[in-house]
Amino acid sequence: MKGRAMAAEMSQQPAVLERLVQRRAAIAAEVRQAVPRPLCGTTLVARGSSDNAALYGRYVLEMAARRPAGLSAPSIHTLYRSPVDMDGYLAVAISQSGMTPEVGTVLRRLREQGARTVAIVNGTGSPLAEEAEVTIHLDAGAEVAVPATKTFTATLLALGLIAPALGEVAWSDAEIVALPGQVAGLLSDRAPAERLAARIEDGERVLVTGRGMLLAAALETALKIRETTGILAEGISPADLWHGPIAAVGPGFPVLSFLSGEADDPDASELTDTLRRRGARVQVISSEPGADCPLPAGVPPGLLPILAVIRGQQVAAALARRRGLDPDAPAGLSKVTLTR
Amino acid sequence: MKGRAMAAEMSQQPAVLERLVQRRAAIAAEVRQAVPRPLCGTTLVARGSSDNAALYGRYVLEMAARRPAGLSAPSIHTLYRSPVDMDGYLAVAISQSGMTPEVGTVLRRLREQGARTVAIVNGTGSPLAEEAEVTIHLDAGAEVAVPATKTFTATLLALGLIAPALGEVAWSDAEIVALPGQVAGLLSDRAPAERLAARIEDGERVLVTGRGMLLAAALETALKIRETTGILAEGISPADLWHGPIAAVGPGFPVLSFLSGEADDPDASELTDTLRRRGARVQVISSEPGADCPLPAGVPPGLLPILAVIRGQQVAAALARRRGLDPDAPAGLSKVTLTR
Numbered sequence: 231m232k233g234r235a236m237a238a239e240m241s242q243q244p245a246v247l248e249r250l251v252q253r254r255a256a257i258a259a260e261v262r263q264a265v266p267r268p269l270c271g272t273t274l275v276a277r278g279s280s281d282n283a284a285l286y287g288r289y290v291l292e293m294a295a296r297r298p299a300g301l302s303a304p305s306i307h308t309l310y311r312s313p314v315d316m317d318g319y320l321a322v323a324i325s326q327s328g329m330t331p332e333v334g335t336v337l338r339r340l341r342e343q344g345a346r347t348v349a350i351v352n353g354t355g356s357p358l359a360e361e362a363e364v365t366i367h368l369d370a371g372a373e374v375a376v377p378a379t380k381t382f383t384a385t386l387l388a389l390g391l392i393a394p395a396l397g398e399v400a401w402s403d404a405e406i407v408a409l410p411g412q413v414a415g416l417l418s419d420r421a422p423a424e425r426l427a428a429r430i431e432d433g434e435r436v437l438v439t440g441r442g443m444l445l446a447a448a449l450e451t452a453l454k455i456r457e458t459t460g461i462l463a464e465g466i467s468p469a470d471l472w473h474g475p476i477a478a479v480g481p482g483f484p485v486l487s488f489l490s491g492e493a494d495d496p497d498a499s500e501l502t503d504t505l506r507r508r509g510a511r512v513q514v515i516s517s518e519p520g521a522d523c524p525l526p527a528g529v530p531p532g533l534l535p536i537l538a539v540i541r542g543q544q545v546a547a548a549l550a551r552r553r554g555l556d557p558d559a560p561a562g563l564s565k566v567t568l569t570r
Numbered sequence: 571m572k573g574r575a576m577a578a579e580m581s582q583q584p585a586v587l588e589r590l591v592q593r594r595a596a597i598a599a600e601v602r603q604a605v606p607r608p609l610c611g612t613t614l615v616a617r618g619s620s621d622n623a624a625l626y627g628r629y630v631l632e633m634a635a636r637r638p639a640g641l642s643a644p645s646i647h648t649l650y651r652s653p654v655d656m657d658g659y660l661a662v663a664i665s666q667s668g669m670t671p672e673v674g675t676v677l678r679r680l681r682e683q684g685a686r687t688v689a690i691v692n693g694t695g696s697p698l699a700e701e702a703e704v705t706i707h708l709d710a711g712a713e714v715a716v717p718a719t720k721t722f723t724a725t726l727l728a729l730g731l732i733a734p735a736l737g738e739v740a741w742s743d744a745e746i747v748a749l750p751g752q753v754a755g756l757l758s759d760r761a762p763a764e765r766l767a768a769r770i771e772d773g774e775r776v777l778v779t780g781r782g783m784l785l786a787a788a789l790e791t792a793l794k795i796r797e798t799t800g801i802l803a804e805g806i807s808p809a810d811l812w813h814g815p816i817a818a819v820g821p822g823f824p825v826l827s828f829l830s831g832e833a834d835d836p837d838a839s840e841l842t843d844t845l846r847r848r849g850a851r852v853q854v855i856s857s858e859p860g861a862d863c864p865l866p867a868g869v870p871p872g873l874l875p876i877l878a879v880i881r882g883q884q885v886a887a888a889l890a891r892r893r894g895l896d897p898d899a900p901a902g903l904s905k906v907t908l909t910r
Contacts, residue, residue, distance in 0.1 A: 445645075
């Protein structure tokens, strides 16, 4: 069966996330010991799919620490070999495989220059783990399908579980505990994503929008669609869509729109209206009533991206099935990025 | 004449850059007074086209300061309204129009929370200037064409001229002084970009690659092509291209590749070879002999992106002309991003 591995790995997500949730106190305690005081800032080191996780991490870590967080520029260390004083910084490296050589190289350079270091990896024996003072094993099991699913959502949750080590988070313990069950609920409700995929399956381009933390979900969903179907899907913030690519949006153009459903984001509905006036096939993924693809209501903004990513996985897998493609092994892709 | 404004504004770039170069000592001195000591880091605030300039800025400012630099996440301040202690940070805001409301709002929030602030604007009376302790006026004159050209390269140069206020830069005074003349040389040599455009004009998708600081040039070139032609052009780092979108690259697929021409980037030629084996129409923009579109030789990596952007502008304008479009006023685009 085409897509068997991806489907199996998607279905394991509630159990993987549940195991991480149960380790939440230990993870926060271990990372807390590595956080420099006073903290200048946090830097995230990632490549490819993990870059989308890092974008989520930069929000939750900056908002918890109340000190700036950002993504490292690997080229500064690997291409230009420029020295950077990392005193006062926490560096968090992410590599689902733990094998992307550049991520390990950058983390080592950051540590040598004074950063305290944390690595998020899946599986033991990861070379990346050797470069970090603290290692968080995702314990997600082997991932065989090329499109990362369970390791991606596990990485998002791990970043959320690191956040309390830096400061106060904007969700309750009960809300974290409820998350794996909400993921299971979405996974057992496949029809909305199937219907959504049916409405856009003929598109050769797709734009996926999301603001703030939901941009990470939009970028990840676009990547999953590209990986599983070859459709040129592009994740983009609403602000950047306004500024340029909206010119390419005409009648029938498919747009997936992740919306937070918060009343304090007046731009979101304005953008949706404008896109619909241009004739775009806007498909809303949101907890608001009437969404094309629903998310649970009442989830704090800091945890919503994890649920949004599940919907994105379902859409990508459904699009591949409808096009007769095998999402497990798209042409021309390998699992590990080998950039030095 | 279609594209008259864009052509005129492109031709003004040597004079605009020359005026900035002459102000280099004053700019560095003024910014130096605003830099917190000790410096925790630098954060850049931008949207849309200016975001591509900010990406260049994060490299030159981090490499000069030898302290991390990164791009701010405006949503943290405008959507989530989350407090962030900015003590020890220099914030540099960029808005070519000075009118993007969100950039001003974020800069004010950063200053209120302890950041020292610099604004890069074009024209006087910019609301953004009121939010900053130090304002650098680009003095580029009015920009009428929707695709920003002279204000973009002026912004890159302004960021390069700020860098010495933070530490040691990797170029000489003579190399900065030579830059406007090199820009004039490229602008008077239009044939290579015309030939390149002729080879890819039928493409409905274009990938534009660049590593390290040249990623800023790749993203900006992709944006210019989208703005002037509606072609779905996507800027991407070689590492991220390897990881995913390469699956969509088949025979005839146009790829513009900005290469630094440095021997210490072994991945670049490997990627070019792989793309060519897949049948892609790879067009190299580089200072290496044999490039499809040449850049001057011997330019330091920190200044090369400014010249690379000129080539990208020429390609975007030529593509629009060949398709009978007016690059000055693409359908559906306005000059100012009004995201709150």
